[in-house]
Amino acid sequence: MNAEIISIGNELLIGQVINTNASWIAEQLTKIGFTISHITTVGDNKSDIINVLRQVNIRSGLVLITGGLGPTSDDITKPALCEYFETDLRFDDNVFKYICEFLALRNITVNDLNRKQAEVPTSCKVIYNEIGTAPGIWLLKDTTIFIAMPGVPFEMKQMMEKWILPELQKTFALPVIQQKTLLTHGIAESKLASNLSKWEEALPENIKLAYLPSPGIVRLRLTATNNDKQHTEQLLQLHLNQLHKLVADYFFGYDDDTMEEIVGKLLIKKNRTFSAAESCTGGNVSKMVVSVPGSSEYFKGSIIAYSNKTKIYNLGIDATLIIDYGAVSKPVVEAMAKSCLSIFGTDYTLAVSGIAGPSGGTAEKPVGTVWIALAKKGGVVSELFHFGDNRERNIQKASMAALNMLRKELLNDK
Numbered sequence: 001m002n003a004e005i006i007s008i009g010n011e012l013l014i015g016q017v018i019n020t021n022a023s024w025i026a027e028q029l030t031k032i033g034f035t036i037s038h039i040t041t042v043g044d045n046k047s048d049i050i051n052v053l054r055q056v057n058i059r060s061g062l063v064l065i066t067g068g069l070g071p072t073s074d075d076i077t078k079p080a081l082c083e084y085f086e087t088d089l090r091f092d093d094n095v096f097k098y099i100c101e102f103l104a105l106r107n108i109t110v111n112d113l114n115r116k117q118a119e120v121p122t123s124c125k126v127i128y129n130e131i132g133t134a135p136g137i138w139l140l141k142d143t144t145i146f147i148a149m150p151g152v153p154f155e156m157k158q159m160m161e162k163w164i165l166p167e168l169q170k171t172f173a174l175p176v177i178q179q180k181t182l183l184t185h186g187i188a189e190s191k192l193a194s195n196l197s198k199w200e201e202a203l204p205e206n207i208k209l210a211y212l213p214s215p216g217i218v219r220l221r222l223t224a225t226n227n228d229k230q231h232t233e234q235l236l237q238l239h240l241n242q243l244h245k246l247v248a249d250y251f252f253g254y255d256d257d258t259m260e261e262i263v264g265k266l267l268i269k270k271n272r273t274f275s276a277a278e279s280c281t282g283g284n285v286s287k288m289v290v291s292v293p294g295s296s297e298y299f300k301g302s303i304i305a306y307s308n309k310t311k312i313y314n315l316g317i318d319a320t321l322i323i324d325y326g327a328v329s330k331p332v333v334e335a336m337a338k339s340c341l342s343i344f345g346t347d348y349t350l351a352v353s354g355i356a357g358p359s360g361g362t363a364e365k366p367v368g369t370v371w372i373a374l375a376k377k378g379g380v381v382s383e384l385f386h387f388g389d390n391r392e393r394n395i396q397k398a399s400m401a402a403l404n405m406l407r408k409e410l411l412n413d414k
Helices: 020-031 046-057 078-085 095-103 112-116 153-171 189-200 229-246 258-270 284-290 308-313 319-326 330-344 393-412
Strands: 002-008 035-043 064-065 089-091 118-121 125-127 136-141 144-148 174-183 208-213 218-227 253-254 275-280 298-305 348-354 369-376 379-386
Touching: 002 020, 002 046, 020 153, 020 174, 020 319, 035 046, 046 064, 046 078, 046 153, 046 275, 064 153, 078 118, 078 136, 078 144, 095 112, 112 125, 118 136, 118 319, 125 153, 136 153, 144 153, 144 298, 174 229, 174 298, 174 348, 189 208, 189 218, 189 229, 208 229, 218 229, 253 258, 258 284, 258 393, 275 284, 284 298, 284 393, 298 330, 330 369, 330 379, 348 393, 369 393, 379 393
Parallel strands: 002 035, 002 064, 064 144, 275 298, 275 348
Antiparallel strands: 089 118, 125 136, 136 144, 174 218, 174 253, 208 218, 348 369, 369 379
């Protein structure tokens, strides 16, 4: 069953607001068996909205609309729907009562604009908004269902999860879709595709593999489609196991796992502590680590030694090492790690020193050159990386590589 998404709002067209609603809705619909055929963004112009509605009605069985349901003059989704569906707005007493109760709990006085929000198309089914004042609207034209929702993301998501998605599953005979995503680090997308090409070619028609790259990570998403839930689950698990074996050296997690969460769980499991000495990453490793709730249990602190003076005076690095080898070098990064380990008294320390760019590179050490060291009580190891010429990606890739180095060490920690 084809589905379409229409996002309404000038703020989306001019790039003032990022359209996260459309991507989230598409993901949820895909999970329950819909095929997303089009995603359209249209401004706050009634004739443009009506033209889009005419187009989608002839090609899709489901249309989800977000935005333009508020009470202000630029919120014209309801008038546009009324014109297209050849109906009028009616005042809904139940919706108004709900709005009044919602505002009373927040000590907000009801005004004429709030009253206007209780107006809905005469022919619609109302979807109550439990965390806002704009109700959702369910309409039918020919064989196509149109659902209009508020543009406020948390209101839209609550409406989708609690009412719309379950109702759609009752309304449509949808195929069973199962997805699982393997997360890999340390291998390029092109190399992965080459390694997996023969296996991918042998996949049955109802199993699809997608490559989803981002800085430092390539996600491998397997999608299985069938009409039988148990068979689909078994089919997906079979090929998931095969894929896992093929990428085992680079695999680190599933689905929404993050490197920092996995490292945190391992540190807790092994009862180990961790600190960091960062130069080119400027605290990004630490930021990733502390984004995980409960990280204070294992993360004891960091030193952002961005300048050579900080490396010398705060970490106690011998100045001659920097003079002889340069700040971005194996001797310096290892000295940073060992010193930080001593300062914080942790079980592990990561140190990162590199040339993030866009300037500062040389023929010998081009932009993207990064040294990462891991120190523990038994010694220190280090590795050289070459990430590329983009500063932001270099910082992210270096941070991921550092945490992955710690992850691998923790897996071998007895």
